[in-house]
Amino acid sequence: MLTPEENELLTRTGPGTPMGELFRRFWQPVALAEEVAAPDQPPKRMKLMGEDLLLFRQSDGRVGLVEPRCAHRGADLYFGRNEECGLRCVYHGWKFDADGRCVDVPNMQPGRARDNIMKTARIRSYPVREWGGQIWAWFGPEGMEPELPMVEWALVPPENRYISKKLQECNWAQSLEGAIDTAHFSYVHRVLSEEGTGKPVYLDKRQQWIHEDGAPTFEVIGHDGGLVMGGARRADPGELYWRISQYLVPNHSLAPGTFPGEPYAAQSWMPVDDENCWIFTVTWCPDRPISDEELERYDSGRSVHAMVDENYVPHRNRANEYMLDRELQRTRLFMGITGLSEQDAAIQDSQGRIADRARETLTPSDAGIVQFRKLVLGLARDLQQGIEPPQAQRPEVYACHSGGAVEPEDVSFGEVLERRFGHPTAHATDLLPGRQAAE
Ligand code: FES
Ligand SMILES: [Fe+2]
Structure with missing residues (x-):
């Protein structure tokens, strides 16, 4: 439970808010590279952490993220022309490059007055990098940019990863809480029966264990990049099934399902405003390309990747109640909504545009959520006092793993992490250094 004041602190990320300032101390994923694939295409409207912006790729391939207001008399550069290395306002022809400089x-007639205006007139722009198939932006103080975070999906070749983006119609924090709360798998994603059989058909033992043990025990260990969380369920006699996830400061998580050889999964939350966010979902394999079968599954929305339209709005969304089917709910799916991603979206949205954490009743299975709030609120408060978040300047702490393990029930969580990942907090020391970014 949080006080109303703490809830405000956690959820508001607009310019000048404490959490907004914390977010602006980290490189943030703002778009898929495919959204600005070609130069000189029309600029794209973006709203990020409450700010209206334009994203465009200029003729020389550089990407710009700029305010849409022309420095002359404030016309909207969205109506402008992206041509010859800059965005030209169509009101009186002023032109701005990716750095926001007036070019x-x-x-005006050539001369000193015009030269002066060209020197001083600017539009706000944010530094941008391409990293791991995504466009990342720096919204923080000029000159303070750290290195990009060493997330593993950015270190593998493009064919080893699959990235998607979807609109989530609620605040970023409750959606992230959904991802690090692995207890919900036993309910939200439960399959009651396969069509025609009247009984559950499990894809594998993991599904069965998740179904049969709806009260996992939780352990949380803090580390330099965030938190590693383990949820343990009863497995075969004498064994526990561990689902191990990561929270990485301030707005990323790594998913708990991966067994060795399977693709890893991660998500990042980028607030549009306080009531909507973009979720970037990445699946990747360190050592092999994504297979055709996996690709087909991701493309068809039968996975952690949602089915979306050309604007990245999910087909099943708030407006159509996620196509909730009560007959399906009665007979086959606990939630009555098809699609893993859509099930998560529906239940997270259902907590309200901004969840009211003053009216919660938490249980031990919410341990990860409690620690997440404590950590991120502490960092936001520290920053208000002038203490910078240490994670922002340490890109290597983002190189870590998550996934599942089955171990005898007397093995401690710390030992499970050692055995599964070869490291006490699942940091991927093998990724460092020497692995080069693929793009
Ligand atoms: S308002 Fe943009 S050039 Fe005049
Ligand atoms: Fe889920």
């Missing part, structure tokens, strides 16, 4: 003022 042409054609409505």
